[in-house]
Amino acid sequence: MNHNPKIIGASIPRLDGKDKVTGRALYTDDLKFPGMLYGALHRSRLPHARIKKVDTSAAKKIKGVKDVVTGADTPQIKYGNWRLVPGSQDELPLAVDKVRFIGDEIAAVCAVDRETAIKAAEAIEVEYEELPAIYSVEEATAEGAPLLHDESPGNVSLTREISYGDLEGLLAQADYVREDFFKVHAVSHAYLEPCSSIAVPEEGGRVTLYTSTQTPYIVQCLLASTLDIPENHVRVVKTQVGGGFGGKMEMRPWEFAAAFMALRTGRPVKFTLTRSDELAFGRRRHPMSIRSKVGFTKDGKLLAKDFEVMLDGGAYNAMGPTATFLCGTFGNMLYNFQAYRYRGRHVYTNKPPASAMRGFGAPQAAFAQESQMNMAAEELGIDPIDLRLINAMETGDVIPDVATISSCGFKESLEKVRQVSGWDAKRKEKKPGVGLGIGCFSFISGGVFNWFNTKYNFAAAEVTVYPDGTAQLNTMACDIGQGPDTVLRQILAAELGIGIEKIRLVSMDTALTPKADLGTWGSRVTLMNGNAIIDAAKKIKDMLKPVLFDHLDLNQIHEIAFEDDRVLVKANPKKSMSFGECVYHALRGRRGEPLTARGYYTPRDKGLVSPAFSFGAQVAEVAVDQDTGLVTVTNTYTAHDCGVAINKMAVEGQLEGAIQMGLGYTLSEAFVMEQGRTLNTSFLDYKMPAAEDMPPSTYVEVETYEPEGPFGAKEAGEGLAIPTAPAIADAVYQATGFRALELPITPEKVLKGIGRLK
């Protein structure tokens, strides 16, 4: 495919980089408005209780307090991201009758300064009737367990089942069958910027919300519905966002409280969370209990798989339903087999809600699947890479009822990673305490399933071009650090044939950008918004082409190209005109009507899950200290098929960041919980890897061309967060003989595993 290599595939430094290195970039908490009030929340102190009375009188008496609200003051409309299934919307911005986790929001205050607001929030008295609480999926689904939500018997809010092929028959036929149980834990997104939101009241009962979000459109809709005002009375403006990773993709109670109190007081209201709020009460990755049973022929052909998952959702659904669906999908990705059964259950417990987090169910499902592949390989006496090659998906393969794989570089990734890691030689030489292991992944490039029930296209772009040779791109796409503000301009620049510096961007303001974009999640932004932008740019080009035909008296058989800020006749490039001049003439011809075009993208006829899938394989090398049980990852090697990388440096950045997160997930990050209370609420006690903890990493790109992607691109943001845990676990096994079936792999577990600790 022919495209400008100076733009597509180039490592263009991010365009907001300068603002970020000089301190000019503005994040929500950096903003101030005249008359602004500061908000604080009163949260539940109990994991499960009925609220008998909320006494706000003492709080209201404190000097400087401007408003105090409880659930009783609010419209009491439940919300949740799964608008398609209203029964799944189980959360209230401020609790009314019941609280379900320590930290559940009960009341909000605003005051002239932060200290007064905090004091007032603490002065609120809540009378509870304590209820028995449950903290694990096993307890929650046991006979007679207390119910969190009356509507969900057995505390199961959602069950997803997938079934095809003759599972029992094939398992009976298989030469080799194994069944294993895995457990994975919760971790924090730990984005560096704590959540912050400011609501500003506007004329006519409208409100503008500046907020640290990865889904402005979702926030707009849900804020409007919970406030019980029309959708377009709410304007959401995303500022710079200091990371999200799935943790900022829902409407949050403080966004509601800020807007609600801004409307009541007629003054701007700001809420900013603390790190301990984030760690103690914030969203997290789903813990899961996984059972997987697989059957192989003796020469390694995978025949059937029975996969069962219980997701520990915490107190509310949040993005749990999607994770429950996706676990089922990820359970039958990567390998071809004839029969599959999946049963996923989303279970309520009295803990902070789990939700979307980078990989969205896949890191958990893959830890089970990939670990099991490694165990099966050993017992079958087949090299783990060979076993994968026997079963690996290829371009054109069909996942029953789900998708057709339109591009797949999985086998190439396996071969490449085998080569760069020195796999064959290193796996043979067995040194105690040293090991090499593998994990693989596949991920979606955006979702097809419209759980938000948007009435708009999934992505939209508005492009205007000007006689000075510049263009403006208006888009709701959300840069939360991953880079679309740059990548999407690369796509537009390549399509229009103009320099990237010629493109101005207006982004993430629901009042100024075309409806809609569903936000940054599911690795959807580049593919979906890229396609919408190309659609708009093509319409612009169609407005410009007649100018050349007219001016040069061209025969209609000619084709026009757009390159290097010029519009030219393809067969005779000397015949050309500058892009700006061409826009000038077109504008004249349109009697002054600006050249603006809108483009859209909605995946249609693309199965049930995603229009495109990324693939890859990762090898981790570890050294294990047999006395302390400490695992050190000494190297990682990754081969990755993300289609055509639009911006190589940005893709590498995703990979390197994903390894940090994967390392933390596997070895050091975990919540310490006691009776529903999170005990480690600082970065001192919640340990994520620092610069010194990072292993060197080698990276090979396996380039495929994804026909559904803009310029052949597909996802690169989340898939890479998947393979690290199973790769490290396998390496630890090679080094010590201890096979971890539960995460994280702590020194204590290693020592127990090798019999050094009882």
Place this chain on the structure above:
Amino acid sequence: MAKEIIELIVNGDRYEVAVEPWRTLAEVLREDLNLTGTKIGCNQGDCGACTVLMEGRSVSSCLTLAAEAHQREIVTIEGLAQGPEDLHPLQEAFVEHGAVQCGYCTPGMILSAKHLLDHNPTPSEQEIRQGLSGNLCRCTGYSKIVEAIGAAAAKMAPAGEGE
């Protein structure tokens, strides 16, 4: 509680501010002086986002009381560039090498790096990583940050000293 008047010299400019004794330098920089380039990632001294230089030493401004900074020279991220287009070599290298993603850790990272290079103009990779031990980043995995600091050091080192 009674406020006291303190004097801060920030990026060469002199400020007089009335502060309560418990207020931190990070708060006063951000809220009173509107120097919001200094970020607060934890307010507990654990993440390094709030790093500034005080008398040439890198400090966590969220753990430093504003009163302790009385009459001290402070450098924040806003004070590093000579002009809007005239970036410090570290800033330039961070942009060029892709060391910035969400950017929230960036001001602190750059000031920690400045502190490191001021004391050790030709650090090894290991020394760079150690120099960043108090700065957390959730986006980049640190590789490009380490790379950028190395590149800036090479550029800044007097001829013959760089690698």
